[in-house]
Amino acid sequence: MKNNLKIKNIFFILLLSVLAVGCAEEDFEFGELTSPKNLSVSTEVVGQSTDMPHGDGSGEVVFNASADGAMTYKYIFENGSSGTASNGTYTHQFSKIGTNVHTVTVVAYGPGGTATSTPVEVEVLVTYEPPAELIEKLIGKEWRIKASAPGHFGLGPVGGTTPVEWYSAPPDSKAGTGMYDDRYIFNADGTFTHIVDATNDDPTQDPTGTVFGRINLVDQLGASCSEEDGCTVDGADVLNIPYTDYTENWTISAPGGVETLNLTGTGFIGYYIGGDHTYEIFDRSVANELMLKSTDGNGEFDWWFVLTSEEEGAQEPEDFETEYNKLIWEQDFESGSLDTSIWNFETGNGENGWGNQEKQYYTTENAEVVDGNLVITAKAEASNGFNYTSSRITTKDNFEFKYGRVEARAKLPEGAGTWPAIWMLGSNFNEVGWPDSGEIDIMEHVGNDQNTIHGTLHYAGRSGGNADGGTTTVEGVSSEFHLYTVEWSPERIVFLVDNEVYHTYENSADSPFNQDFFLILNVAMGGNFGGEIDPAFSESSLIIDYIKVFQAEE
Known part of the structure; x- marks a missing residue:
């Protein structure tokens, strides 16, 4: 962005030089700049018919403008929002309940900033009224990007239904960009307040801060960007754009039955992408959480955001009392070899890297019992067309159970690109597939985020980057043994590290977590x-001291 400004400045200086030379030698006349003429606008109210003259109640209207000599068109609405269209066609969603007449100003722009405008009136019926529980969930809280969650920010194809399908931001990976210190408040009077830095308002309010956005599209904010201000360009991202707190308006509509959050003007959430400033509410089933998606102004990607209204750092570790005390199964690896009557090896690279584009080839040689520990080692070595080897073992068909407490005492591998896991799948996996079978990740860790432990559930509607999970920070996971636990009952599934709770899921009868x-x-x-894998990676191991399963006393 800074380079663009520099190029513009150089061009301007050269232009002044040319004009100066021209003035010295002869008079120079510019051609006359004329405004666009014959501006006309037609409107199509979606669902309009003889029986429904004001539309189908969705509030959607398609505008078509044309003018001689026009280069682009702008639509300005009564609530302060606006939209542009180079071909003159623009779709807008009105949200005021009832049948209302709206006045829209249409501007046709020609060369040199010349413009012609005209007002257009359209009468539209809106019958949708947001559910009371959605309004109650939104208003009066400070929402923020859930930086600690995997997939809290990412992108995918336009119209995609798989969250963060093409890119999923790891936890806290956008720190220092101007995103995580922002707060979003949906007020009861319909105003939307965007605080661009929530960390500088003590003891007095400071409206200044920075925001994060897409190159070129962020120009719509009208903010300056220079390295002197701390603003930088990183590929297609513009980081730490100086900006101030502002207020716009918000409404909820439901085009095509899809709950959608609408912001006026240039109001935005998380990462500025231009477009129509509408955010589909993809999921609001999790307490204090929203998953949103929006198409950028280039029509290039759908961008995904996970918001939370939980107070940052407010969650205290819960006092944990288990309801399962009877040891029913144990692997302590003291026999000197892996018990293959219990453990099955899964070899190869699966389909598309086990569905995750993983880079290793699983063998039977990378898992061994050493000094009373199970050691699974990932190595940088060639095998069957892959550059890394490792092992994956399961208890499928040999030991399966429903409900209980699982404890695993383990030391984790290290190195960028390592991804160890202690986890479970539903025993009906072969019949119903994933994620319908359910998945319980007792412990996941990635070497690219060394001190973070993940506990996660995958099931229909909450899988991949949209999974239901939590994280906790643990020091020394690769140098010391820690206790990784899940307590699983018909009522809840609780994740712990060293006996401290960091995530709880409320189980229900219709979940997949009520089977073996x-x-x-x-x-x-x-x-x-x-x-990304460290090019210098050689090998590292997951070392497990023991795994125990407890159930209730009969």
């Missing part, structure tokens, strides 16, 4: 979650 599951241990390399 089997255990899986593996170390993957790279892939969608493991990320």
Whole structure:
């Protein structure tokens, strides 16, 4: 962005030089700049018919403008929002309940900034009224990007239904960009307040801060960007754009039955992408959480955002009391070899890297019992066309159980690209597939985020980057043994590290977590979650002291 400004300045200086030379030698006349003429605008109210003269109640209107000599068109609405269209066609969603007449100003722009405008009136019916529970969830809270969650920010194809399908931001990976210190407040009076830095308002309010956005599209904000201000360009991202707190308006509509958050003007959330400033509410089922998606102004990507209204750092560790005390199964690896009557090896690279674009080839040689520990080692070595080897073992068909407490005492591998996991899959996996079978990730870790432990559930509607999970920070995961636990009951699933709770899921009768599951241990390399692999990586191991399963006393 700074380079663009520099190029513009150089061009301006050269232009002044040319004009100066021209003036010295002869008179120079510019051609006359004329405004666009014959501006006309037609409107199509979606669903309009003889029986429904004001539309189908969705509030959607398609505008078509044309003018001689026009280069682009702008639509300005009564609530302060606006939209542009180079071909003159623009679709807008009105949200005021009832049948209302709206006045829209249409501007046709020609060369040199010349313009012609005309007002257009359209009468539209809106019957949608947001659910009371959605309004209650939104208003009066400070929302922020859920930086600690995998996939809290990312992108995918326009119209895609898989969250963060093409790129999923790892936890806290956008720190220092101007995103995480922003706060978003949906007020009861319909105003939307964007605080661009929530860390500088103590003891007095400071409206200044920075924001994060897409190159070129962020020019719509009218903010300056220079290295002197701390603003930088990183590929297609513009980081730490100086900006101030502002207020716009917000409404909820439901085009095509899809709950949608509409912001006026240049109001935005998380990462400025231009467009129509509307955000589809993809999921609001999790308490204090929203998953949103929006198409950028280039029509290039759908951008995904996970918001939370939980107070940052407010969650205290819960006092944990188990309801399962009877040891029913244990692997302590003291026999000197892996018990293959219990553990099955899964070899190869699966389909598309086990569905995650993983880079390792699983063998039977990378898992061994050493000094009373199970050791699974990922190595940088060639095998069957892959550059890394590792092992993956399961208890499928040999040991499966429903409900209980699983404890694993383990030391984790290290190195960028490593991805160890202690996890479980539903025993009906072969019949119903994933994620319908359900998945319980007791412990996941990635070497690219060394001190973060993940506990996650995958199931229909909440899988991949949209999974239901939590994280906690743990020091020394690769140098010391820690206790990784899940307590699983018909009522809840609780994740713990060293007996401290960091995530709880409320189980229900219609979830997949009410059947037998089997255990899986593996170390993957790279892939969608493991990320970039350190070119200097040689080998590292997941070391497990023991795994125990407890159930209730009969």
